Amino acid sequence: MDLTFPKHLYYEPEHHVWCLLESDQKIRLGIDPLGISSLGELAYLSLNPIESQIRKGQAMGVLEAAKMTGELIAPLSGSITERNQEALEDPYQVNQDPYGKGWLCVIACEDWETESKHLITGEAVEAWSEKEMERYRSQGWID
Amino acid sequence: MWRYFSEDRVSDYFGLAADETMALRVGKNQSPPILRLYTYRSNSALVGRFQRIENELNLNFCETQGISVNRRPTGGGAILMGEDQLGVAWMLREWEGCQAPRELMKHFAATLCDGLNSFGIDAKFRGKNDLEVEGRKIAGLGIHSNAAGGYLFHCSLLVGLDVTLMLKALNVPVEKLEAKKLQSIEGRITTVRKELDQNISLNEVRDTLKKSFGKYFGIDFQKDHYTQEEQSAIAEMETSKYLNREWIYQKVEVPDLSGESRQMTPAGLIDVRVTMAGRQIKAVFIGGDFFAGESAVADIEGSLRWHSSEPEAIRKTLDPIYIRREDDLSFLPVEVLCEAVLKAIESAQTIADGNTSGYGCFVNPQGANEESQHP
Numbered sequence: 161m162d163l164t165f166p167k168h169l170y171y172e173p174e175h176h177v178w179c180l181l182e183s184d185q186k187i188r189l190g191i192d193p194l195g196i197s198s199l200g201e202l203a204y205l206s207l208n209p210i211e212s213q214i215r216k217g218q219a220m221g222v223l224e225a226a227k228m229t230g231e232l233i234a235p236l237s238g239s240i241t242e243r244n245q246e247a248l249e250d251p252y253q254v255n256q257d258p259y260g261k262g263w264l265c266v267i268a269c270e271d272w273e274t275e276s277k278h279l280i281t282g283e284a285v286e287a288w289s290e291k292e293m294e295r296y297r298s299q300g301w302i303d
Numbered sequence: 304m305w306r307y308f309s310e311d312r313v314s315d316y317f318g319l320a321a322d323e324t325m326a327l328r329v330g331k332n333q334s335p336p337i338l339r340l341y342t343y344r345s346n347s348a349l350v351g352r353f354q355r356i357e358n359e360l361n362l363n364f365c366e367t368q369g370i371s372v373n374r375r376p377t378g379g380g381a382i383l384m385g386e387d388q389l390g391v392a393w394m395l396r397e398w399e400g401c402q403a404p405r406e407l408m409k410h411f412a413a414t415l416c417d418g419l420n421s422f423g424i425d426a427k428f429r430g431k432n433d434l435e436v437e438g439r440k441i442a443g444l445g446i447h448s449n450a451a452g453g454y455l456f457h458c459s460l461l462v463g464l465d466v467t468l469m470l471k472a473l474n475v476p477v478e479k480l481e482a483k484k485l486q487s488i489e490g491r492i493t494t495v496r497k498e499l500d501q502n503i504s505l506n507e508v509r510d511t512l513k514k515s516f517g518k519y520f521g522i523d524f525q526k527d528h529y530t531q532e533e534q535s536a537i538a539e540m541e542t543s544k545y546l547n548r549e550w551i552y553q554k555v556e557v558p559d560l561s562g563e564s565r566q567m568t569p570a571g572l573i574d575v576r577v578t579m580a581g582r583q584i585k586a587v588f589i590g591g592d593f594f595a596g597e598s599a600v601a602d603i604e605g606s607l608r609w610h611s612s613e614p615e616a617i618r619k620t621l622d623p624i625y626i627r628r629e630d631d632l633s634f635l636p637v638e639v640l641c642e643a644v645l646k647a648i649e650s651a652q653t654i655a656d657g658n659t660s661g662y663g664c665f666v667n668p669q670g671a672n673e674e675s676q677h678p
Contacts, residue, residue: 198403201611203378203583204353204557219450222352224378226431226609228404229352230448248556252582300406 163193165289166259170279172235173288178259179235179279185272187236190263191254194292198301200226202251207232207243207265214238214267216275221264223251232264236275242266307524308339309509312386315347315373316545317537321529322455323376323447324540326394328533330453336395338516338524340509345385347371348472351378352447353580355555361474370472374551377445377457379432379609380585380666383472387463387494389508391415393456398520404446404454408432410519411456412444418508418515424498430605434458438601439493460512461494462505473666488666491601557581562651568593568639575647584610587644596631599624603640612648617641 165171170179176195180188196202207221214220219231220240243265247253254262269275280288296302313321318341328334348370350359356372359381365372370383384390393411401407412428419426419434419441426442429435434442442460449455466489470477477485495508517524529537544550560579565572571593578585587607589600606620618641625637 201583201616203580203609204555206353206556217450224351224353228446228448229376229378230446231450233450245556249558250581251557299401300403 161193161197161255163197163289163293165192165285167282167285169259169285170276170281171285171288172233173278173280173292175233175235176292177233177235179276181272181276182266185238185269186241186266187238187269187272188263188266189235190258191232193258194289194296194302196255196258198296199223199228199230202254205248205251205254205264207248208240210240210243212240214240234267235279236267236269237271238267238269240265241268305336305338305520305522305524306334306527307513308337308341308529309513309526310339310341312344313341314344315349315371315384316541318343318347318384318390319349319373319375319545320537320540322392322394322457323449323544324537325533326392326447326453326455327449327451328453328536329394330396330449330451332396334394334533336398337392338513338522339390339392339394340512341390341392342386342388342505343384343390344371345387346468346472347373347384348381349373349375349384350381351445352376353378353555353557354381355559356552358559359474361472364471368468368472372551373545374553375445375457376447376455378447379443379445381473382443382459383464383469384459387461387465387505389458389460389462389505389512391458391460391512393516395454395456396452402452404448407454408444408446408456411458414516414519415442415444415458415460415512417519418512419495421511421515422495422499422503422508424495429602430608432609433605434460435605436493436498438598438605439491440605441493441495441498460508461492462503462508463496464492464494466492470666475666492666558653560651560653562647562649564643564646564650566643566646568643570594570635570639573635573639573643575643577644577647577651579612579648579651582612584608584612584648587647589640589643594634596628599628599631602628607644614641614645617644 176192178190178192182188202223202225204224214234216234216237220234221232244263247262325337348360348365350356360372416426426434426436432444433440442458445457447455557580563576565574572591574590576588584607587604602624621637625632
């Protein structure tokens with residue numbers, strides 16, 4: 161997998177969820193390639209319903225990859241306004257195109273200004289992603 | 304300090320709720336790591352986290368036989384749990400600084416193998432989530448990670464098994480299967496009692512596994528009990544989730560598919576059947592009249608469980624098996640087998656709800672094994 165990290169995105173550093181600021185409060189979310197590589201190929205995916213409230217650090221969905229199930233952790237608080245139905249029906253799209261067709265959902269963020277402060281973006285992305293790749297390799301998260 | 308729980312004949316909803324609740328508490332640092340060795344009340348049919356319950360279980364049969372049904376937090380295929388199957392739940396945040404689930408899984412599997420080896424059973428960790436004895440599955444393993452950072456590693460170990468009951472509960476039309484086909488299915492599964500050829504008690508197996516965990520991780524286990532707070536949290540989880548029909552009978556977005564290919568090749572007739580979850584292979588059966596070692600074919604089938612359907616990924620998995628089992632597979636070229644598997648995948652069609660093409664944790668696709676003619 162191509163482990164690239166575009167600088168215009170915001171990354172949640174612990175759970176490897178990317179965030180794209182589309183308007184003042186409209187944020188598109190997905191899993192970054194390092195997060196996906198550590199999981200393997202996705203078999204199933206579920207997301208909380210549209211209009212449901214999500215809280216930063218809490219589950220916003222569940223996935224099954226290579227027979228491991230895990231909760232998808234919300235990087236921000238808000239409500240889900242859109243879900244990627246194609247990815248829900250064919251989760252492999254998340255593996256194939258994590259920044260494109262494999263997006264997960266769009267949320268209306270409650271407080272982007274405050275909560276985005278813990279996200280990594282811009283020039284900080286390169287150093288952070290290299291360090292994360294090294295950590296993931298050394299701890300056996302990825303080959 | 305770790306905690307140890309030993310319980311017997313628990314209900315499906317309590318067993319599942321206790322696993323999930325306690326793993327969550329471990330994740331929140333409200334409890335040290337836990338080892339739980341327990342049995343379910345006979346019998347409970349449990350589907351994997353995302354399985355379509357109508358496709359996987361014969362719900363009418365389960366109801367008439369008093370078999371409770373539920374949905375696990377872990378993935379994989381449906382299983383039948385009861386007083387002869389030992390549930391092993393290991394809950395932790397990390398071990399010696401390691402938080403990578405697949406690395407932790409290796410330790411979990413190694414401990415279970417050590418325990419079985421001490422009985423003289425040559426169990427090995429195979430593929431992503433199986434313990435096998437010479438190609439016969441003896442245990443299924445699963446992992447669930449929660450938002451608090453806790454892991455639940457789970458194993459369903461077959462100390463004994465009523466295969467016919469399992470097949471009936473798991474939607475396999477046993478009445479339509481000939482004795483030979485049933486024998487073939489039984490030949491892919493084994494139990495501790497079958498391997499030892501004696502009616503060893505479940506408690507003896509439990510005690511041995513407890514010692515194995517203690518030795519591997521350097522822990523002296525003392526039996527523990529749930530606190531009042533933990534009992535309340537488990538009861539809350541039972542009510543909100545495992546007694547809730549919305550959880551048990553939930554809709555699944557990814558379609559179940561099945562496909563087959565049957566073709567004459569220079570190696571002979573090759574009959575391949577697959578069941579899939581969307582684009583992921585759940586199980587593969589390889590039959591026909593080609594010459595190949597039975598255990599080598601089982602090895603291939605086991606390695607393709609819950610596997611990518613991408614051609615490169617399949618080839619990457621098969622190549623090392625062909626190197627390792629060169630003599631057993633010399634008459635079945637890897638290119639021929641790959642092509643047959645890919646054709647079965649290409650032919651895969653959506654399975655209608657209620658169809659009997661499910662895939663149990665210990666069973667290959669329906670109709671599987673029925674025409675196996677390899678020597």
